[in-house]
Amino acid sequence: MAHSSQDRSVRDKIIDVAGDAFGRKGYKATTIREICKAAGVNVAAINYYFGGKTELYRTVATDLIASTFDRYPVDEGVDATSAPEQRLKAFVRGALRRLLSPDGLSGYPGKGQLVVRELADPSPFMDDLVDAFIRPTAAILADIITQLLGPGATAQMIARCQISVIGQCFHYAMARPILIRLAGAMVADESAIDELTDHITRFSLAGIASVRRYLTDPAAEPRPSGRPNGETP
Amino acid sequence: MAHSSQDRSVRDKIIDVAGDAFGRKGYKATTIREICKAAGVNVAAINYYFGGKTELYRTVATDLIASTFDRYPVDEGVDATSAPEQRLKAFVRGALRRLLSPDGLSGYPGKGQLVVRELADPSPFMDDLVDAFIRPTAAILADIITQLLGPGATAQMIARCQISVIGQCFHYAMARPILIRLAGAMVADESAIDELTDHITRFSLAGIASVRRYLTDPAAEPRPSGRPNGETP
DNA sequence: GTCCGTTTTAAACAATTGTTTTCCACGACG
DNA sequence: CGTCGTGGAAAACAATTGTTTAAAACGGAC
Structure with missing residues (x-):
């Protein structure tokens, strides 16, 4: 089964880095290569974990707003x-x-x-x-x-x-x-x-x-x- | 001498169309091909008249704000x-x-x-x-x-x-x-x-x-x- | 009509994009 | 030991990007 146990570290790392990148440069201007480089993972990781750039962005945005309203x-x-x-x-x-x-x-x-x-x-x-x-x-x-x-x-x-x-x-x-x-x-x-x-x-x-x-x-x-x-x- | 007389029609057409496009989709997501297609001109026209996408955007933005404050x-x-x-x-x-x-x-x-x-x-x-x-x-x-x-x-x-x-x-x-x-x-x-x-x-x-x-x-x-x-x- | 500078065109260019494919490492389990 | 499946890495892919080139079309001056 995919996405278990310590995947969280990789997944969360990507979400964290992607949030910064999307915030700084916007969706379109942010490249997945740049995110992956900052997160120290391979470019394929984003499609592997999230299914694509769009889904990654949705995850990042929803997480960010939800956690802020929670806090x-x-x-x-x-x-x-x-x-x-x-x-x-x-x-x-x-x-x-x-x-x-x-x-x-x-x-x-x-x-x-x-x-x-x-x-x-x-x-x-x-x-x-x-x-x-x-x-x-x-x-x-x-x-x-x-x-x-x-x-x-x-x-x-x-x-x-x-x-x-x-x-x-x-x-x-x-x-x-x-x-x-x-x-x-x-x-x-x-x-x-x-x-x-x-x-x-x-x-x-x-x-x-x-x-x-x-x-x-x-x-x-x-x-x-x-x-x-x-x-x- | 470049950019005389009825250039204005082409130049202004590009500025007009580009303003809409930049406004709707943002700088990065807007392609010059899309602008040129909508304006009915060749892709090279933007570099010819403005020197590049960046300068076109600067022109469009400045024009828009200046004319609005003027009005x-x-x-x-x-x-x-x-x-x-x-x-x-x-x-x-x-x-x-x-x-x-x-x-x-x-x-x-x-x-x-x-x-x-x-x-x-x-x-x-x-x-x-x-x-x-x-x-x-x-x-x-x-x-x-x-x-x-x-x-x-x-x-x-x-x-x-x-x-x-x-x-x-x-x-x-x-x-x-x-x-x-x-x-x-x-x-x-x-x-x-x-x-x-x-x-x-x-x-x-x-x-x-x-x-x-x-x-x-x-x-x-x-x-x-x-x-x-x-x-x- | 001829010439010359301006404008427009199509084509090519190099770079970058998101995504997919292919292959390798490695640990679990039989 | 062998097998298999999961996680990750490099490479390849097709598409799209802004920009440049080179040639054609245009339009007045003489």
């Missing part, structure tokens, strides 16, 4: 009975961890870029990934925002707030090449992620509250930002 | 003397137009995807593009946000608010494959862009105001969102 759960232990503000904060922190942690989905340079590439150039099995990981995650965020917006919120309002929240998180991962050029190296240790979490949560809670006010009273548009010194004329 | 200016005619709220709204609308307009930077499917790819896999000349287009744009947004935050805002605060604003805009372009799968087809006509502009501006003005309040009084954290019925106990 950084969506709700971070804050369940649906908590206050929505707490849940939002946990959600944001989880998203940032998945995206920005050195071992996460946008680790740079390396396998994390694979997810960004997947967005720019979806694989044939993008639908499976969306169903398995994105859709449940989006549902949780929708639930949180629905609570924050209160009754009367339209589906469109909820969707837009969802994107406003998740877009802030994603941008750090998606636009990393730009951000690095604009502001220098990005650090993503635990404390940096915590600070970003605070900012995005604060920003988003206020944004959602503003949308809620608009929902309640569409006539009253937000005032020109709070006065610096709280004197009211 | 949709950053400030949309609202200059630095206007109220920062107005300027922010104009900035957001401009960004959304550049990104989402059918002839814009993320037209789908087609040449627009090229910009998203550029972020996932920066070309050697990404630096030039950042200097020419991104940096000035970011500076304008930074100026607006600085005004909104008032005196005392740190560079880090400004930068984070910048990303919070632009991240909301970019997400519609970057995550389009996901958004389509989650919510169905995306429309991006003028009225849809206007509605998005209103949402993002409202959301962001409240977010920035909240950061400003935190700047003034770090102890007072935002309350758990406004009460549905304005009764105060």
Whole structure:
């Protein structure tokens, strides 16, 4: 029987190396010879173990996303009975961890870029990934925002707030090449992620509250930002 | 003398077709034979007119971004003397137009995807593009946000608010494959862009105001969102 | 009409790609 | 010992790549 016992070392080594290569250069630009050279195995090994380059990529991508969601759960232990503000904060922190942690989905340079590439150039099995990981995650965020917006919120309002929240998180991962050029190296240790979490949560809670006010009273548009010194004329 | 008069038709045809191809499949996966076939020219034409595949790509990418920024200016005619709220709204609308307009930077499917790819896999000349287009744009947004935050805002605060604003805009372009799968087809006509502009501006003005309040009084954290019925106990 | 530079064409080129085939090593089991 | 099957290695394979070459077609100037 094939693929037993210590095959794992070879198989896993290939997956590990391939993740880095696919992440750094993309599917098409990555050659199996380059992967095999880095992994110290023969070119035939990939067809032997995975059946082809395409299947190897599917394995790598699925493994990477699954393990990342496993390591950084969506709700971070804050369940649906908590206050929505707490849940939002946990959600944001989880998203940032998945995206920005050195071992996460946008680790740079390396396998994390694979997810960004997947967005720019979806694989044939993008639908499976969306169903398995994105859709449940989006549902949780929708639930949180629905609570924050209160009754009367339209589906469109909820969707837009969802994107406003998740877009802030994603941008750090998606636009990393730009951000690095604009502001220098990005650090993503635990404390940096915590600070970003605070900012995005604060920003988003206020944004959602503003949308809620608009929902309640569409006539009253937000005032020109709070006065610096709280004197009211 | 080379490249005179009606060369433009051939050259422009190649640029047009190549933009679509590079956008749809990426640089590496796009073959010059495929471009030439679609353009109805010989394979040698690309080396003749552009000097090679790489230079063709550089031409296509630069042309695309430059023409888009030309068509949709950053400030949309609202200059630095206007109220920062107005300027922010104009900035957001401009960004959304550049990104989402059918002839814009993320037209789908087609040449627009090229910009998203550029972020996932920066070309050697990404630096030039950042200097020419991104940096000035970011500076304008930074100026607006600085005004909104008032005196005392740190560079880090400004930068984070910048990303919070632009991240909301970019997400519609970057995550389009996901958004389509989650919510169905995306429309991006003028009225849809206007509605998005209103949402993002409202959301962001409240977010920035909240950061400003935190700047003034770090102890007072935002309350758990406004009460549905304005009764105060 | 003739000439000359420009443009276009078809063919060939060398390099690289993913995949397949063929062969060798080696340990288990009868 | 012999046999067989599994895991791995080199080589060969067919297809495709970007690029170059060399010759033909074109179009105005004189």
